[in-house]
Amino acid sequence: MAEFWRQEQWIFRGLFLAIALGLLFLRLLPLGSAPGALPGPDLLLCVTLAWIVRRPDFLPMPLILLVFLVEDLILFRPPGLWAAIVILATEFLRSRFALTRELSFPVEWLLVSGVMLGMMLIYRLTLGLAFVPQAPFGFAVVQVLWSVAVYPVVVALSRLTLDLRKPATGEVDDFGRRL
DSSP states (O other), X not given: OHHHHHHHHHHHHHHXXXXXXXXXXXXXXXXXXXXXXXXXXXXXXXXHHHHHHHOGGGSOHHHHHHHHHHHHHHTTOOTTHHHHHHHHHHHHHHHTHHXXXXXXXXXXXXXXXHHHHHHHHHHHHHHHHTTOOOOOHHHXXXXXXXXXXXXXXXXXXXXXXXXXXXXXXXXXXXXXXXX
C-alpha cells in the first residue's frame, strides 16, 4: 500500500505537468486575439493555487518553478519574475496548510483572491520599477477578476474529476504521517 501512496503523488505530479502543458498550448493558439479584446483568466495559476490549497504534497516547489519558468520563456515575459512571484505565493499558502484545511470554501476563496491580487500588484510594481512596458492596469485587473471568478470552477472540476480534496483533520497516509 505504501507504494501506491508514492505512486499517487507521481501520478498527480505528471497530471499537473500535462494540464500545465495543455493550458500553455491553448494560450499559444491564436484564438480571440482581436485588438482590444478582454483578457481571459489565468487558468494555470488557478489550477496551481487550487492544488496547493488542497494537497500541497502533490506539487513540489521545483515542479511549480519549472512550469512557470517555461511559461515565462514561451510567453516572452521577463524570465523568472512571474515564476518567483508564483513560488512566493504558493509557499505562503503551503505554510498555511493547517489553517486552510479548516477554512470553509468562501473564506478560502477570499484568501486565494487576495493572494492573486497581491501577486498582480507585485508583478506590476516590479515591472514599473524596472521601466518595462506593460499592459494597461485595467487589463490586469480584469484578468485577476476573471481568475477569481473561475477559481471555484477549477476547484469543483478538480474535486469531481480527479477527487482532489482537502484531507480530513487527523487523516494519515500509509506511513502514519499526518496529512
